[in-house]
Amino acid sequence: MIKLDLSQTIGESVTINPELVRVYMDYGVDFCCGGDRTVKEAIERDTDEVEKLIAEAEKAMEQASQFSVGSSSMKLSDFSTDQLIDRIVSQHHSYLKKELPVISELMFTILMVHGDNHPELFEIHKVFGGLKTELEGHLVKEERMLFPKLRANDADCKALIEELEAEHDGAGDALHQLTDLTDHFKLPEDACTTYQVVYEKLKVLVADMYMHVHTENNVLFKRFA
Ligand SMILES: [Fe+2]
Ligand SMILES: [Fe+2]
Incomplete structure (x- = not known):
């Protein structure tokens, strides 16, 4: 055991x-x-x-x-830097690029339909909107500025890593706020299907972001600290 x-x-x-x-x-x-x-x-x-x-x-x-007996048994810490970056981009960044606009559109829909009965939706909409904007810029900094340096083993990246880690903290705060504001994604009695879809998607977003930020902070960035 x-x-x-x-x-x-x-x-x-x-x-x-x-x-x-x-x-x-x-x-x-x-x-x-x-x-x-x-x-x-x-x-x-x-x-x-x-x-x-x-x-x-x-x-x-x-x-x-x-x-893990099969061939896909590698742990994150055993990944090479290239493999880690490929995994981050193909799994976490692709997911965000696809899902953030979808959640944003659906969020506006439920705000229009349910905002008068559920005033907390205005704050949820605002926090999510801020998070989306922050994350979009963050992805560009990683893909266009940081990751090429890490792939080339360029040591001149500490300031950028610190900036990105601070942005991770900001995203973490927003995710905590979303968790609190939705009371851990508990649906109200009168929630329609779109409402359910939005809350379900937010839950997946939180779980994915935890894994994403963890992979960067605790595995990838740590190698260049
Ligand atoms: Fe990332
Ligand atoms: Fe990141």
């Missing part, structure tokens, strides 16, 4: 076992902004269900280790 290492930092624990991301998210454990805390500190502080979380984490690790 694989054991969850409580003395690792939580950042290390998801670097070595990315399958833990989902478990930590389900229990509201912040592994992203608080990545330097130990697993023990993080789970004891962020959840009341420590025993349950540990059992689920160990089950997830067990499943991942069985799954």
